[in-house]
Amino acid sequence: MxxxxxxxxxxxxxxxxxxxxxxxxxxxxxxxxxxxxxxxxxxxxxxxxxxxxxxxxxxxxxxxxxxxxxxxxxxxxxxxxxxxxxxxxxxxxxxxxxxxxxxxxxxxxxxxxxxPAQVPQPLGEPQELAKALGVEALEVLGTDKLLVLLDSEQAVRACKPDFAALAKLPWLGVIITAVGERHDFVSRFFAPAIGIDEDPVTGAAHCSLIPYWAQRLGKQELSAYQCSARGGELLCRLEGERVKIxxxxxxxxxxxxxxx
CATH class of the missing domain: 3.10.310.10 (Diaminopimelate Epimerase; Chain A, domain 1)
Known part of the structure; x- marks a missing residue:
């Protein structure tokens, strides 16, 4: 067969x-x-x-x-x-x-x-998150994933997380994000708990990223770049309780x- x-x-x-x-x-x-x-x-x-x-x-x-x-x-x-x-x-x-x-x-x-849009809700910074990511968070929100705001695209690109420590957190994965230099926002996504240290381009993460950045930037249509080693560009739109990617x-x- x-x-x-x-x-x-x-x-x-x-x-x-x-x-x-x-x-x-x-x-x-x-x-x-x-x-x-x-x-x-x-x-x-x-x-x-x-x-x-x-x-x-x-x-x-x-x-x-x-x-x-x-x-x-x-x-x-x-x-x-x-x-x-x-x-x-x-x-x-x-x-x-x-x-x-x-x-x-x-x-x-x-x-x-x-x-479906997955609107992240504000959280206190979980214990061990800063140590696991090795960077300082400006804001932490969550759905089934953590969404962590950093201060710059360079901070997102330079992040070198401790994957073993991230895998111990009780979330499906961790998104880090910041305002982009050539895009509305950039991101990376780590999910070592489910066998993916870093996902190259993650549509599901943008179910949270799109409503977050739409509210923060005051616009419904957004350009996004996931700055992994392979990288990927996404054109995004918020439409009520749905997202278009x-x-x-x-x-x-x-x-x-x-x-x-």
Whole structure:
């Protein structure tokens, strides 16, 4: 038995940029343990599995160590695979996941994610956070992730966290962010507790970043850059309780996984 897979770099116009995701279109769900083992084998930030049920596509995402409730870049990659490789008709794809309904539309050369906004709430600075990040926070907020405001883009780029210490914090991950020099804001995202020391470009983190910066800057449309080593640019828009996140994507590899 074999399964077809596609590796797609999301939030990038060129190969080897943005955030790579592996995509499997399945006829029926595999056992959870097997999907987790497949994700561990690929060892990318996320592997997405898709099954069509009725008019909608159901989607699940796995890091090398665990299943996650929401992933932006792998959803963008999944939509790219469906549109470009499997010739899904129309200009919009509906996804169903554990976090609810997601939509991806084609707008010119970009794909646009339509995700729920996750408005972060102010927190006191958690014990050990400053030591784990090695930088001073101006503000700390949270949802299922911590959002930490720093004083400059340079501080975001220069941050060298203690990943073992971050993994002990009781949050899914930690976002650091600041006003950008050429973009409205920049960010980085660390999630060692779920097997990802640093995620190259994180759509789900922008579900919190967009409402935060929209309120702080007084604007609904924002340009963003996640300044990891690979890096990625996102065009963002706040629309009520939803966020729109637009980006490019590119196929870099296809192949077969043999199970017997």
């Amino acid at each position: 074999h399964l077809e897979f596609h590796q797609i770099d999301a939030f990038s116009e060129r190969p080897f940029g943005g955030n790579p995701a592996m995509v499997y279109r399945l006829d029926a769900w595999l056992a959870d343990e097997l999907m987790q083992r497949i994700a561990a084998e690929h060892n990318l930030a996320e592997t997405a599995f898709l099954v069509q049920e009725g008019a909608a596509w159901h989607i699940r995402w796995f890091t090398p160590t665990t299943e996650v409730p929401l992933c932006g870049h792998a959803t963008l990659a999944a939509a790219h695979a469906l549109f470009e490789l499997y010739k899904e008709p129309g200009e919009r794809i509906e996804f169903i996941c554990k976090s609810g309904e997601l939509r991806v539309t084609r707008e010119g050369v970009r794909l646009v994610l339509d995700f 637009a980006g490019h994507s590119v196929l870099v590899a296809s192949g077969r996984l043999w199970l017997s």
